[in-house]
Amino acid sequence: MSDRLRGKMPEKGWKELPIRGLIIEPGNSVNYETGSWRALRPIINLEKCPHCMFCWLFCPDGSIIVKNSQVTGVDLRYCKGCGICAVECPRQVITMVEEAEVAKETNVW
Amino acid sequence: MSGNRLKGELKALEGDNAVAEAMRQINPDVVAAYPITPQTEIVMTFSEFVANGLVDTEFLAVESEHAALSACIGAALAGARALTATCGPGLALMWEMLWIASSWRLPIIMNVVNRAFSSPLNILCSHDDAMGSRDAGWIQLYAESQQEAYDNTLQAVRIAEHPDILLPVMCCLDGFVLGHTLEPVEVLPDEVVKEWAGTYNPCYSLLDIDHPVTYGAADFTDYYFEHKRPQWEAMERAPKVILDIGEEFGKVTGRYYHLVDSYRLDDADVAVVVLGATSGAVRVAVDRLRKNGIKAGMLKLRCFRPFPAQQVVQALQGKKAVAILERVAFFGAEASPVFLEVATAFYLRGVSTKLINYTYGLGGRDTVPGQICGVFQDLIDITQTGKTEPIFRYLGLRDF
Amino acid sequence: MVVEAKTRINLREISNKEDKLAPGHRLCLGCAEGIVVRQVLHAIDYPVVVCSPTGCLEICTGLFPYTAWRVPWVHSAFENAASTIAGVEAAYRALKRRGKIEDRVIKFVVFAGDGATYDIGLQWLSGALERGHTFLYICLNNEAYMNTGIQRSSATLKWTWTTTTPVGKVIPGKKESRKDMTAIIAAHNIPYVAQAAPHAWRDLMTKVRKAIAVDGPSFINILCPCVRGWRYNSKDTIAISKLAADTCVWPLYEVDHGIWRLNYKPSPQRPLTDWFLSQGRFSHLVAPDNANLVIELQQCIDQEWAKLEKLCQCFAD
Incomplete structure (x- = not known):
């Protein structure tokens, strides 16, 4: 298996692993960043965002960042770029942009 | 195997009833079982114990043996002491789950009242069932008598739950030959068994809401091998524990047990x-x-x-x-x-x-x-x- | 007794809570299962233990050394999720009664695919429902075995293309009609049974709240559009979900303590051809040669709908 698929977790010997094939760190998939799958990036025009939460509700990946009941952006570490948020936004304030186009403008999230 | 002095009460019991009696005294948290000849008497007798309030076990009369072991596995993952019993075709139906129970190191106790495999249909004794599952990662004990069937069930709880072991134990008794014939069995006083069996102290329970664990994640080339390795380790440790517990049981009952x-x-x-x-x-x-x-x-x-x-x-x-x-x-x-x-x-x-x-x-x-x-x-x-x-x-x- | 959801669902309020399904899972982009699981778990205000049988959700959320689950979760095998959770629930009752665990409310939820529910796990599910364990069984119904590569299940609609019902020169897709699983479950006379879909999120989440409140088993069959298996663009998952309700392919209804209630009536009902046009798995049905199949299927869907309306009239509040 490739290093990329192995993710960040170090390879442990059998004596170092918990019994029963257990994973004892809940939700540690946050260390596995699926954002690399993305071809299209959602850009939210936050000024026009009605904060209806539909994008948050319909995101399969829980990648819409919400603070104090306000949408504040997209967590690009996980967003796979499906585009559902853009279709379901009632005000159409989310646009899907080719990753290649935005790659130059770094880390805007 | 006869003891020098009687510690319990002599009762005329069929093997199945001797096993049920041991289960009553253990009073497990959960029993899930499906009736199948010649194990049926175990389930019937235990059902009576439940109906009469002699145990307060959660008893699941499930719809198949596969479900019986599946439910025991679920219960054991939740930190319960779980017992079941089956035979022949029922054990065959459980086959997939045998491996999951042992891989998860769940101290489930299962009496197997040995029965031949079909075809032709036969409900009587062969050891095809237990022998066929000999490599599934379960400890296997075989009884010569009704007394041994009773004693093995009591010892199995301690063997399975021993922190060095944590493996399921299959207690085998010959169908009909032991299961359905009466012999005198020395039944220990309830309080002696209660003390003998003690309480199961589980680790990583699914019910530990504050420390959520993930059971049964998939493994591929990178971890599967490492996750299987400890099962050999547990099996290697088992002989000593079985002998120690056989010795300890002897001190309690006068009946000492060994590997051979x-x-x-x-x-x-x-x-x-x-x-x-x-x-x-x-x-x-x-x-x-x-x-x-x-x-x-x-x-x-x-x-x-x-x-x-x-x-x-x-x-x-x-x-x-x-x-x-x-x-x-x-x-x-x-x-x-x-x-x-x-x-x-x-x-x-x-x-x-x-x-x-x-x-x-x-x-x-x-x-x-x-x-x-x-x-x-x-x-x-x-x-x-x-x-x-x-x-x-x-x-x-x-x-x- | 009909259970009412405690409170109206307030998205802004809920959205401040942490997801019980963490990101970093490997469901396909646009997968409805991620959406549905999030909606279901956000609707439940109790601690939960989750069980998933083998399937897309299982493999994509628990792949050692990573888990997306922030709640206790178990995958045992393909067919036995209902028995597994029954064992957990029985242990919960026993250990609570014996004072071995803290006396607190814990809810038990299964998320299973249609293969695990309609086909291989039906016996286990039926047994657990009949025994009356208190658990919520969610069927994530994407109408085929998607995890193994789009093979037909008994949830697959007639004349659908799948990899085991390919559209050949002689046979145009799946020859058999789908099974009415929700009605089969309702026939167990358990307290709460429903069908839902993720576009109707308020309906879905309200149903979850009703289901989780009952004493005994509950079941919700939730349509989960599948980008890969249904052959559509990932952005359209929710739109496809709505279309299913509007074409009456997937009626939204509930059987609440024996009372049948239709939760959505499309007005107007859209023709089935719209459903077929929206997905690649039906592309053969759009061909003029297969017009007769479309007519047959439309009749089928209309009959199912008529039957459902009748049930809702007969067994109304």
Whole structure:
């Protein structure tokens, strides 16, 4: 298996692993960043965002960042770029942009 | 196995009822079971205990054996002491789950009232079921008597839950031969069993809401091997624990248990290896032959998994010829499973005792001491001619 | 007794809570299962233990050394999620009664695919429902075995293309009609049974709240559009979900303590051809040669709908 698929977790010997094939760190998939799958990036025009939460509700990946009941952006570490948020936004304030186009403008999230 | 003084009450019990009695006294958190002949009596009797409030176990009368073991697995993952029982086809239906129970190191106790596999349909005893699942990662104990079936169930709880082990235990008793016949069984006082069984202290319970764990994540090439490795480790530790607990049980009851049991074996020239209820017939045969001056002896395997290779070799080395009796219809190998284990153990330790293998008693056919005497006669012939062929033989078959 | 959801669902309020399904899972982009699981778990205000049988959700959320689950979760095998959770629930009752665990409310939820529910796990599910364990069984119904590569299940609509019902020169897709699983479950006379779909999120989440509140088993069959298996663009998952309700392919209804209630009536009902046009798995049905199949299927859907309306009239509040 490739290093990329192995993710960040170090390879442990059998004596170092918990019994029963257990994973004892809940939700540690946050260390596995699926954002690399993305071809299209959602850009939210936050000024026009009605904060209806539909994008948050319909995101399969829980990648819409919400603070104090306000949408504040997209967590690009996980967003796979499906585009559902853009279709379901009632005000159409989310646009899907080719990753290649935005790659130059770094880390805007 | 008889004790020097009685610690409990003598009751006339069928094997199934003796097991149910042990289960009542253990009063497990959860029992999930499905009735199947000849195990049915266990489930029926336990149901009565539930109905009469003699236990406060959560009893799940499930819709199949697969569901029975699946539910026990769920219960054990949630930190419960879980017991079930089955036989033959029911065990076959559970097959997939046997491996999951042992991989998860769940101390589930399952009595298997041995029954033959179809076809043709047969509800009587063969060891096809337990022997077929011998490599599934369960500890396997075989009972010679109703008393042993009761005692094994009590010991199994402690063996399975021992922190060094954490493996499921299969307690086997011959269908009908033990399961449905009455014998006196010394039943310990309830409070003695309660203290003996203690409380199960689980780790990583699914009900520990504040520390959520993930059970059953998929593994591929990178971790599967490492996750399997500890099962060997647990199996390797098991003999010592089984012996310790057998010793401790002896101190409580006067009945001491080991991995193997010998009968008039020390000075024997020829010996029979057997497991389960047929040991009784072999004892009678040995006594008869001894009266005629023939040095016959028996080695009974109480524990088949883990296989006590060291103890078997120690008990049998120096014998002139040994016959291994097996109640299985398995096909394609040179001989049946116990024979292969014994032969391997001998070979690896440079012992070259002559070995032959009998398959006997299939589908509940009686095997009587006279037939066992015939086996010993075959062994004596071998000591004289040196000729073991055929290695694989049929005992009690109309061979024409 | 009909259970009412405690409170109206307020998205802004809920959205401040942490997801019980963490990101970093490997469901396909646009997968409805991620959406549905999030909606379901956000609707439940109790601690939960989750069980998933083998399937897309299982393999994509628990792949050692990573788990997306922030709640206790177990995957045992393909067919036995209902028995597994029954064992957990029985242990919960036993250990609580015996004072071995803290006396607190814990809810038990299964997320299973249609293969695990309609086909291989039906016996286990039926047994657990009949025994009356208190658990919520969610069927994530994407109408085929998607995890193994789009093979037909008994949830697959007639004449659908799958990899085991390919559209050949002689046979145009799956020959058999789908099974009415929700009605089969309702026939167990358990307290709460429903069908839902993720576009109707308020309906879905309200149903979850009703289901989780009952004493005894509950079941919700939730349509989960599948980008890969249904052959559509990932952005359209929710739109496809709505279309299913509007074409009456997937009626939204509930059987609440024996009362049948239609939760959505499309007005107007859209023709089935719209459903077929929206997905590649039906592309053969759009061909003129297969017009008769479309007519047959439309009749089928209309009959199912008529039957459902009748049930809702007969067994109304």
